[in-house]
Amino acid sequence: xxxxxxxxxxxxxxxFSPVSKAGDACVILLHGLAKSDSSMAKLERAIGDAGYxxxxxxxxxxxxxxxxxxxxxxxxxxxxxxESDEINFVTHSMGGILxxxxxxxxxxxNLNRVVMLGPPNQGSEVVDRLGEFPGFxxxxxxxxxxxxxGEMSVxxxxxxxxxxLGIIAGSRSINPILSQLIPDADDGxxxxxxxxxxxxxxxxxxxxxxxxxxxxxxxxxxxxxxxxHGRFERSATAASGRxx
Numbered sequence: 311x312x313x314x315x316x317x318x319x320x321x322x323x324x325x326f327s328p329v330s331k332a333g334d335a336c337v338i339l340l341h342g343l344a345k346s347d348s349s350m351a352k353l354e355r356a357i358g359d360a361g362y363x364x365x366x367x368x369x370x371x372x373x374x375x376x377x378x379x380x381x382x383x384x385x386x387x388x389x390x391x392x393e394s395d396e397i398n399f400v401t402h403s404m405g406g407i408l409x410x411x412x413x414x415x416x417x418x419x420n421l422n423r424v425v426m427l428g429p430p431n432q433g434s435e436v437v438d439r440l441g442e443f444p445g446f447x448x449x450x451x452x453x454x455x456x457x458x459x460g461e462m463s464v465x466x467x468x469x470x471x472x473x474x475l476g477i478i479a480g481s482r483s484i485n486p487i488l489s490q491l492i493p494d495a496d497d498g499x500x501x502x503x504x505x506x507x508x509x510x511x512x513x514x515x516x517x518x519x520x521x522x523x524x525x526x527x528x529x530x531x532x533x534x535x536x537x538x539h540g541r542f543e544r545s546a547t548a549a550s551g552r553x554x
Contacts, residue, residue: 335398335422336391337537340364341524342403342428343454350402356530357400362537371404372451373431376464378491379453388418396422400538402524403428403499404453410468410507420499423474423540425533426499428520429434431477432504433466435460439491459504471509476536478529479505480518497523514542 337357339350347368354366369383391397397420399409406429437458440446447455452459456464480497483489488498495502497520506513535543 329459334395335537336365336394336396337398337400338362338384338387338391340399340401340405340408341368341371342401342405343371343457344450345371345402350400352525353400353530353533357534357537360534360537362398363380363391363394367422371453372449375452376407376411376456378403380408381415383408384412391412394420396420399424400533400537401426401429403430403520404457405429406431407457407465407468410471411464413473421473422473423476423537424450424453425536426475426477426505427523427529427533428480428500429465429505429507430457430476430500431465431507433457433463434500434504435492436488436499437463469508471507475507475510475551476512476540476542477505477507477510478523478532478542479513479515480520480523481515482517482519484519484521512536512541514544 334541339347339348339354341347347366347457349368354364358364365387367383367387369379371379388397391499397418401409401424404544406426409424409426410431434445437454438460441458460466477501479502481495481502483496485498489496492501497518499520502515514522514532516526516528516532518529523529532542
């Protein structure tokens with residue numbers, strides 16, 4: 311009897327991460343700057359195959375500033391998930407900043423988990439260095455100019471995460487010129503350290519690039535694992551997978 315009591319005590323004091331029931335859950339996907347919903351199609355299919363209902367949002371990322379993009383992109387998606395017991399988000403790059411912007415104003419009662427891929431949560435040095443170059447605003451709009459590393463950048467004004475957040479950073483680059491503008495490890499657009507956010511629940515770095523991480527099989531597997539368990543699978547980081 312003593313052994314049974316001891317075992318029960320140990321089980322009750324272990325950290326607990328509830329397993330999400332995919333059939334009761336909706337996942338909203340948000341692409342990054344100057345991308346479209348098609349960039350998230352492979353990830354959307356994989357999440358759907360895992361049993362989740364998906365809403366892959368397309369929004370005009372280069373046509374408005376971040377505060378004017380967040381509501382029109384996210385509110386209709388939430389309406390599509392209104393019958394689900396829980397709502398999750400999976401974002402790439404600036405899509406994560408839209409989520410932070412939206413949650414700074416609005417609470418979602420049945421919000422479960424958020425997974426961000428390569429988010430510039432502390433901005434990017436690329437914007438600092440190239441934002442004033444001719445053509446930058448034409449290509450990336452007001453939102454692109456809001457993603458610098460200074461105190462007045464939008465990501466640096468939104469505060470800590472107050473929701474269950476897992477972040478995947480990339481450590482490979484296919485753009486050595488941009489990487490020279492970024493200190494330490496980066497994915498070609500965002501430094502690994504600048505993807506981190508106060509209040510995040512878990513963070514992992516994978517050998518993938520910013521541009522293709524949402525199509526990377528290791529990344530996709532980690533996204534689904536986090537949606538289910540609220541943590542990343544460390545043993546999988548050394549597993550073979552298609553690196554892009």
